Amino acid sequence: MALSRLSSRSKGISRPLSAAFSRSISTDTTPITIETSLPFTAHLCDPPSRSVESSTQELLSFFRTMALMRRMEIAADSLYKAKLIRGFCHLYDGQEAVAIGMEAAITKKDAIITAYRDHCIFLGRGGSLYEVFAELMGRQDGCSKGKGGSMHFYKKDSSFYGGHGIVGAQVPLGCGIAFAQKYSKEEAVTFAMYGDGAANQGQLFEALNISALWDLPSILVCENNHYGMGTAEWRAAKSPSYYKRGDYVPGLKVDGMDAFAVKQACKFAKEHALKNGPIILEMDTYRYHGHSMSDPGSTYRTRDEISGVRQERDPIERIKKLVLSHDLATEKELKDMEKEIRKEVDDAIAKAKDCPMPEPSELFTNVYVKGFGTECVLCSVQGPLCEF
């Protein structure tokens, strides 16, 4: 990995910089070029360059946001065990580089749709920690007013279309969003994310076929964390080369633990999709937690494997090494940043715990946009609550 040392970055100059971002991220946009750790593997296309354009600001913000995402997911784990989060809770820790790299390559006009492992995608699209924790705990200030839950986060003003519980369904939906973008001539693309488990779903291939026929700007992103719940990829897929499964659709295999590789791939995919229609990105990534909080995650894989990935490929560690080697911060400054993040997360949780649950009358709201006024359906047991 080529480390470009900027000659102006002596320790003396970096000190006021670090003082600045112990309060906030540096606004210094000095360009840096980062090499991806691995080359891209391509199917039916020419892979992009391994040299990724970035900036000091971007590098630092990658660290900060990924650390925030990591801390948020770990805090959610504790809240679930404390029974403040109920039902399903699918955590994303380990996969942060995909969310962050993607955001760095696109705008809020580009759409993202994903499955149920959606907390970090929501954060990346501009959602707040408070909205996340309030929703997870079923409170009225949650991003879905407490009515969605962990699997149903949305942020339409940032073109984030959820948050879907049915495996694979989000892919045709994403191709439909891409259809609308093309129909309305928006010059934007849609990233439809799915896992290696969903990659075998028939509706994916139906949607890909139509996307290719109609040249839709759909980018299918397979977050291959190698396990579909408890089933390893080699037990579920005859061909686990997910980037090739599009057959006539080009694909790229990307090191999903390298935020810069993800950024480069998403930038490449966006340019491709706007001109040539669909493309598949396979992100080689890993989740530290089990499939969900109900799954220990250790009955179908070894603890050595998990700790091995954490040691060798952790996405935040990689960024941390880059920050340090570029002299953008000291170890202590990064530790201080992590402390700040922890506090931010704790504060959001405390505030969310104080947030009330939705009003009972909310039971009957939002069933329709255009409801029926005072005509109540089956409300003999509900009494006057049922006007909608």
Next chain:
Amino acid sequence: MWGILRRSAVDGGGFSASSLRRTRFALVSARSYAAGSKEMTVRDALNSAIDEEMSADPKVFVMGEEVGQYQGAYKITKGLLEKYGPERVYDTPITEAGFTGIGVGAAYAGLKPVVEFMTFNFSMQAIDHIINSAAKSNYMSAGQINVPIVFRGPNGAAAGVGAQHSQCYAAWYASVPGLKVLAPYSAEDARGLLKAAIRDPDPVVFLENELLYGESFPISEEALDSSFCLPIGKARIEREGKDVTITTFSKMVGFVLKAAEKLAEEGISAEVINLRSIRPLDRATINASVRKTSRLVTVEEGFPQHGVCAEICASVVEESFSYLDAPVERIAGADVPMPYAANLERLALPQVEDIVRAAKRACYRSK
């Protein structure tokens, strides 16, 4: 024929869109039959409704198998591809799960798809998208993501198409909060309800009937206007009566009207309610009618268990029990997969005799 008319109007210039439409309809109806009243087939009613809504709103587009070049499997979308082009009318591969998901996604992003299922039997391949992706989204997102989509197509039994092509899905879809479910009978129903459905910001399941497509109905001037719309959630009293209330929807409305004629000969005055809207069900109209007649017969083509009739009976028993003078009656399709043989198929579906017999039973005239 309409395509040709349109082209000559464009060449000639000077025609406004609405005057052209009136001219077209006048030509059609003048050829159909006696001078005076206008008539229209259900097919033409549906076609004109889609055409007008596409003309009024560029976000409306049509998608489905054979809707474009083939002119529609049942010719409901005839002429639309020529008129609006391939950017508004999309022929899909035979992949319901895929194209329905794409339609719902397009609706998420603000377009107004009209998705055709060649029959609703095939909607089962896409039912997850209708229910989990469309019906529930506005609620799960607390109002962020609404889904202004229409799923339409023929529903229920046709003639001799066998078990896999004859099921009625009214009860299935109408049980889902978040969906609106409509079932037109006449040409006026078809026009008004489809236009309302396309304009509606919520997902609508629009259940047509293949055997009704070719039937002609009188149609008013008001119904021919391009702004015509029927309210969703209101039933229509097709025939007033005082002895027994008979509710039904879709093709069965015709059968019930015939039964009402027969009953009238025997001195029983039946009030016939055309539901038009299965969800929401017009409980107010149904109950007001039963409170007047004291007797209820509900009729549907679909399977009896957990059917639309069951829901109506429950509603009437809950709300108007003390007004009932007889047990509520359900006439539904037989509890069997649809057989092919013509005689068995006839036995599997409600016939006029069955409806007459049930009404007489409710009036204590027979066992």
